[in-house]
Amino acid sequence: MTTFNVSSLDLSKEFPRSPRATLAGYVIAARTLDKCRAVIAGTAGEYHFDCPLDQLFFTFAGISAEDFKAIVATDVDDATLTEWIKANGIDHTQEVLVQWNNDLRTKRISEMPVELQVYLEGYIAEFIPSEKIVYTWFDVYDIEEQRL
Secondary structure, eight states: OOOOSSOOOOTTTSOOOOTTOEETTEESHHHHHHHHHHHHHTOOTTOOTTOHHHHHHHHHHTOOHHHHHHHHTTTOOHHHHHHHHHHHSOOOOHHHHHHHHHHHHTOOGGGSOHHHHHHHHHHHHHHSOTTSOOOSHHHHHHHHTTOO
């Protein structure tokens, strides 16, 4: 098992960062990094790296999950990974990046593909306390992981 010197989390005991947290200017990226480090370290618990959420980031950034995992496996810190993403990903304008981030930050479940709406309908009923109100997709993560 690989041991990281840079903030490798044991995701069976703690949560990855919120999907709202940014890395290299991208929402989702910091969370993706936390899950990747945990997978490499063997401490991912029930979390999955390269899941559909992570794939949104990879597709928009123009990098592959395999390349991302390979650089993370070298034990880079967040700042070094930020530079790697900027050097290897798509050079989005600030306007395009902000628009993409804000679209995801405010994405309502009713704006998602119907298959995901159906999945989340059951997931929310099972895992989100009934007194909590889900306004956006990211709320599901933040409520379940006790940030909201």
